Amino acid sequence: MTTQDESAAAPLDPRRWLALAVVMTASLMDMVDVTIVNIAVPSIQKDTGASFSAVQWITAGYALAFAIGLITGGRLGDIVGRKRMFLIGIGGFTAASALCGLAVGPDMLVATRLLQGAAAAMMVPQVLAIIHTTFPAEERGKVFGMFGAMIGLGAVTGPLFGALLTQWNLFGLQWRPIFLINLPLGVAGLVLGVRYITESKAPKALRLDLVGVLLAAVGLLMLLYPLMQGQQSGWPLWGFVSMAASLPVFAVFVRYERAKAARDGSPLVELSLFRVRSFAAGIGVQLVHGVVCGIFFLVWTLYMQLGLGWTPLHAGLTGLPFAIGVSTAAGLSVQLLVPRFGRKVLQAGALVMALGTALYAWEVGRYGGGLHSWQMILPLLVMGAGMGLIVAPLTDAVLSEVPRQHAGSASGLINTTMQLGAALGMGLVSVCFLGVVEHADRTRHSTAQIFGGAFTDSLWWVAGGLLVAFALMFALPRRAAAPEAGFEGADVAEAAAADGIPADEESLALVR
Numbered sequence: 001m002t003t004q005d006e007s008a009a010a011p012l013d014p015r016r017w018l019a020l021a022v023v024m025t026a027s028l029m030d031m032v033d034v035t036i037v038n039i040a041v042p043s044i045q046k047d048t049g050a051s052f053s054a055v056q057w058i059t060a061g062y063a064l065a066f067a068i069g070l071i072t073g074g075r076l077g078d079i080v081g082r083k084r085m086f087l088i089g090i091g092g093f094t095a096a097s098a099l100c101g102l103a104v105g106p107d108m109l110v111a112t113r114l115l116q117g118a119a120a121a122m123m124v125p126q127v128l129a130i131i132h133t134t135f136p137a138e139e140r141g142k143v144f145g146m147f148g149a150m151i152g153l154g155a156v157t158g159p160l161f162g163a164l165l166t167q168w169n170l171f172g173l174q175w176r177p178i179f180l181i182n183l184p185l186g187v188a189g190l191v192l193g194v195r196y197i198t199e200s201k202a203p204k205a206l207r208l209d210l211v212g213v214l215l216a217a218v219g220l221l222m223l224l225y226p227l228m229q230g231q232q233s234g235w236p237l238w239g240f241v242s243m244a245a246s247l248p249v250f251a252v253f254v255r256y257e258r259a260k261a262a263r264d265g266s267p268l269v270e271l272s273l274f275r276v277r278s279f280a281a282g283i284g285v286q287l288v289h290g291v292v293c294g295i296f297f298l299v300w301t302l303y304m305q306l307g308l309g310w311t312p313l314h315a316g317l318t319g320l321p322f323a324i325g326v327s328t329a330a331g332l333s334v335q336l337l338v339p340r341f342g343r344k345v346l347q348a349g350a351l352v353m354a355l356g357t358a359l360y361a362w363e364v365g366r367y368g369g370g371l372h373s374w375q376m377i378l379p380l381l382v383m384g385a386g387m388g389l390i391v392a393p394l395t396d397a398v399l400s401e402v403p404r405q406h407a408g409s410a411s412g413l414i415n416t417t418m419q420l421g422a423a424l425g426m427g428l429v430s431v432c433f434l435g436v437v438e439h440a441d442r443t444r445h446s447t448a449q450i451f452g453g454a455f456t457d458s459l460w461w462v463a464g465g466l467l468v469a470f471a472l473m474f475a476l477p478r479r480a481a482a483p484e485a486g487f488e489g490a491d492v493a494e495a496a497a498a499d500g501i502p503a504d505e506e507s508l509a510l511v512r
Contacts, residue, residue, distance in 0.1 A: 016134045018196040020143065023127045024150050026090055026189050029182055030120050031150075033097075034062065034422070035158030037113075038297050039312050040166045040175040042305045047174050050106035052434050053232030057110045059298055060228050060426035062117040067423050068217045069121025070416040071268055074129065075208060082126040082133070083199040087190060089123025094186025100179035125415055128395070133200040142334070147395065157323055159301065163316025209260055212268030215253040220420070222246035227427030273402060273410055281475030282398030283417050285346075288472065289390060290421020291428065292465040296357075298426055299433045299458040307451025308369065318373045318380070325384020330392035338393045342479040345389055346397060350470035353386025354463045361459040369448025386466075397476050432458045 013019075037044075041055055050058065077085040096116035103109035128147070135143050165177040173180070223246040226239030233239065260267040274280045304315040329349070337345045360379035364371060395414060402410045436454035445453075 012136065013134070013198060015196050015198075018192070019130065019134055019198065020146075022189055022192045022196055023086065023130050024147065025185065026086070026093075026123055027127050027147065028150055029093070029185055029189070030124055032158040032161060033116070033120075033179075033182065034059075035297055036162035036165075036178045037062075038301045039159040039162035039305075039316055040178050041298075041301060043166050043175040043312065044106075044109070048103075048106045048109065050109075051232065052438075053229060054106040054110060056228045056426060056429065056434075058106070058113055060224075060294075060423050061110055062113045062120075063294065063419050063423035063426060064220070064224055064228075065114045065117030066121050066124075067416055067419040068220050069118050070125055070419060071216065071413070072208070072213050073121040073123070074125030074415070075268060076122070077126045077129055078201060079208060081199050081201050082129050083193070083197045085122055086126040086130065086197065087193050089119055089121070089126065090186055090189050090193065092119030093123055094183055094190070095119075097179045097182035097186065101173075101176040128415070130197060130200070134198065146334075159297075159319050160316040160323070163312040163314075167311060167313040207264070207266045209257075209266060209268035212253065212257055212260065215249060215256060216268065219246045219249040219253060222249060224423055224427050227424070227430060230430055269413065270410075273413065276401050277475055278401045278477050279398055279410060281472050282394070283413060284472045285394065285469050285476070286398070286414055286417040287421040287424075288465050288469040289394075290418045291425040292421075292462050292469070294422035294425020295428055295432065295458055295465075296425075296462050298429050299455055302433070303451050303455040307448050307455065308371070309448075314373070318376055321377045321380040322384035322387075325381045325386075326388040326391070329385040329388025331388075333389045333392045337389070338396075343397060343473055343476045345393060346476065347470050347473045349386045349389025350466045350473065351386070352389065353383050354466040354470070356380070356382030356384075356386055357459050357463040357466065361456045361463070364452050364456050364459070368452055369446060371452075390469075400477055428461070429458070432461045 037059055041059070044050060044058065045055055048054075073085065073089065093116060096112055096119050099112040100109060100116060103112055131143055131147065161181075162178050165181065166175050168177075170177050222242045226242045230236075230239045254271065257267040257269050257271050261271065274283075300319075301315055304310045304318065305312065310318075333345050333349070341348075356379045359382060360376070363375055363379060367375060398414060399410055433454045436457055437450055440450040440453070442450065
């Protein structure tokens with residue numbers, strides 16, 4: 001079978017839109033699976049007796065395993081085939097979801113969530129790479145816009161689905177259907193993926209950088225494990241030592257990757273991508289936005305259910321204005337606003353979302369435990385609109401100045417950074433939320449007041465992160481590059497040489 005990378009001049013496959021539907025459904029499964037768990041956390045905690053530390057591992061452990069495995073998963077797709085790795089990933093994700101649904105205690109659930117995150121790391125990196133190799137440049141802007149809108153939609157519809165499934169208590173299974181629902185979706189994706197996705201590989205034979213994988217995993221674990229375990233362990237000295245020691249590990253990783261690229265052109269991370277100013281800034285934006293989302297979505301559901309005493313369904317329905325704001329703004333940003341205003345749309349999104357966050361914090365402080373769902377409509381609608389203006393056009397803006405032959409590696413780094421930010425944000429929940437709750441004076445303050453204060457503190461962290469993202473966005477291009485203006489053969493050769501990759505005729509054919 002001839003792969004797409006081997007035949008760039010072949011006519012467009014009319015089945016590409018069906019392939020897009022399959023890979024975007026997989027992305028939606030992943031995104032929904034992150035947020036659907038948040039809304040079910042109180043039910044899981046009550047049923048399994050999980051501690052706050054275990055709850056963090058159930059949520060952040062998935063993101064951590066995902067972040068650690070993403071770059072490796074993306075590189076394996078380049079080596080053995082993106083379709084093959086996608087099918088392996090979605091099959092593993094489906095099996096792990098079944099094990100999550102069958103978990104008999106918090107320890108088993110944490111372990112199966114780690115397995116689920118590792119499987120997602122094999123599946124998700126292939127999505128952007130498959131899009132890149134399946135669609136011509138003039139269609140990618142629209143497709144990336146759809147991809148961003150899908151991510152935003154998944155982030156806010158997940159809690160609603162989780163609320164319904166938890167509230168209905170289907171067959172007496174309580175929270176378990178939030179995982180078991182992935183089984184029919186995963187089987188359908190597996191069957192349709194075999195039929196409609198076209199295989200593609202990197203034009204140059206690559207090898208997996210095992211030393212790079214090990215260094216990256218060790219560095220991430222040293223940084224994130226103390227954040228997630230610190231509150232439970234009383235913030236011991238070893239945690240701070242571990243976080244500080246992660247920095248030299250990352251320095252060794254960077255040095256090794258440079259040497260690896262010069263030696264055989266098969267590093268785990270293409271460090272030359274960071275010479276592209278817009279890409280480096282975009283990675284920073286992705287990281288900060290991931291932290292913001294990691295904090296907000298977890299503390300939001302804990303505040304509504306544990307602080308205000310709402311049912312999962314009540315909490316899920318309260319998030320509908322957020323969903324409306326995201327989907328509406330995402331559609332407008334890609335189709336109408338970005339072509340006219342460029343990066344200003346993303347910057348407006350960061351400011352609008354920060355404004356909604358500040359408004360939410362003011363309302364919580366003003367109304368306390370008497371806050372109602374209808375009073376949350378305005379701040380949630382504003383926050384959702386801001387998020388929609390960011391997520392839909394961000395991927396295209398980050399990739400717009402990246403040489404096309406490195407789009408797969410760049411896409412993997414974008415996904416990794418987003419998940420790393422989410423894991424970091426969930427880890428920081430110990431600092432900005434759980435720490436406040438644990439040390440509150442329960443003799444002088446009600447549960448609603450305690451959780452309201454912790455939620456307000458967390459919202460100010462979110463607002464601060466959004467302002468940092470706003471500042472980083474100044475380094476993004478004012479306008480995305482024209483689809484066909486991109487990089488000619490000479491540019492590819494120059495960029496490839498910088499990475500230690502031979503610019504052979506097969507590589508150059510990809511951009512012609």
